[in-house]
Amino acid sequence: MALKEILNEARSRWMDGQGTDSDIVISSRIRVARNLTNLPFPHLLNQEQAERVIYAVKAAVEKRSLKEKIGVLELTRLNELTPVERQILVEKHLISPDLLEDYQKKAVVLRDDEVISIMINEEDHLRIQCLLPGLQLKEAWELIDRLDDELEAALDYAFDERLGYLTACPTNVGTGLRASVMLHLPGLVLVKQIKNVLSAVAKLGLTVRGLYGEGTEASGNLFQVSNQVTLGLTEEDIITNLLSVTRQLIAQERSARAALLKESREQLEDRVGRAYGLLKHSRLMSSEEAMRLFSDLRLGIDMGLIKKIPSSLVNELIVLTRPAFLMKTLGKDLTPFERDVYRSQLIRKKLSAAQQM
Amino acid sequence: MECERCHERPATVHLTEIINNQKRTMRLCEQCAREVQAESLGFLPQMNLHSFLASLLHNEFGAPAFGQAVVPERARCSACGITEAQFAKRGLLGCADCYHNFGDRLEPVLRRIHGTNRHTGKVPRRTGGKVRVASQIERLKAKLREAISREEFEQAAQLRDKIRELEKQL
Ligand SMILES: [Zn+2]
């Protein structure tokens, strides 16, 4: 599958709802930062030096042993894509918004299942990323570790015995590794325990990030937990630590959901039913409202209150209804009002198709 | 009111970001709100780490060293030419050699961020060579100490043999 097909398809491997505990852990991500010796870090690269990094990585991913062990990786320069296509890669979480700045100097490498991506000349020369559905941090690290070995066979990494892998920002030096999980925690939000739980997590050297819209509830009840320290711990230590905290959070979320079902079943069913009704019958749907309703819908699916909709469809809808993807689907620029119209249409169509299956 | 991120378009969206229970409200234009949301859904708190780092660097690098009136001229990486002041401003070093050239000034910063200044993780296969073997030996020695403390002498003997074997490669 070529990159153009990736851009046309809303689904990615990370959304397929597979993997352990995928009712709570949406995805697991590992990324490592690597730089080449003898070239300044990306923010100081001129065009010619930036090309050298891109060519070196291109040659490395085209080596036969890499293809055999990891699969076919396709390199695309960002200036080969339209602005909407670039935005879609962000909406699908395959590249960071930072890669869009000064994009003449940048490139992305993707495996066709979108599990592996490498950003070239972002903050570091290489940002190697693996994104898997559910709780699969160890699996993601194993894959990154192998890919990293294959790349290192062809690339001279900036590495120091004492400090480890050298990165543009000292907050990444050492392992260069950032591991994170995306968690859906509506139960803890509803029983009003989320603040306590998350502040406990923050004390364990992890970063918790949630984004709240207007009002008090997190938009989509999604939280990202990641490691803060990259130096002085082994990769395995970092991952084990995040894994054990994540397991704790899963257990807490499950007991919150069980308590809700036991003590406030009617309120819960009402909430889920209303979300489903709004999604099925609205004619104007803002992106923020959609995120909130998707969270309730997903909770209903995961708790068995809604039967016919698979949770992978919710993941797909989240990407499908984001602004750039809508514009790509319709093949034209849309005003915010038009987007709200098309967003609601699309949601209605997808939900009724799923019901009839 | 203008958007506080791009300072170009009018702010129409209020987003509250929660990082480690610290609330921060942002007044953003629609496009920036979308970008911030995409960042938070898929990407790590780089911006936040950078601002945390900036305040650290302001203390370590922004001010002249204790007992000195001004930042000395040598405060420039001989390989890439970046100055300490430039580093303090953006939080980004210019090249791999900066770590060596700013070494003594960077040390306390690394300790404050990571609590240590010593890498114990992966070592590259091809270029790591002896370092890789040395770190493997370190790990085995830690295991050996554990085995001895648990009085598992058979395992300890095996570990000791492995360590000797590896030490020959150094
Ligand atoms: Zn803006």
Ligand SMILES: [Zn+2]
């Ligand atoms: Zn330098």
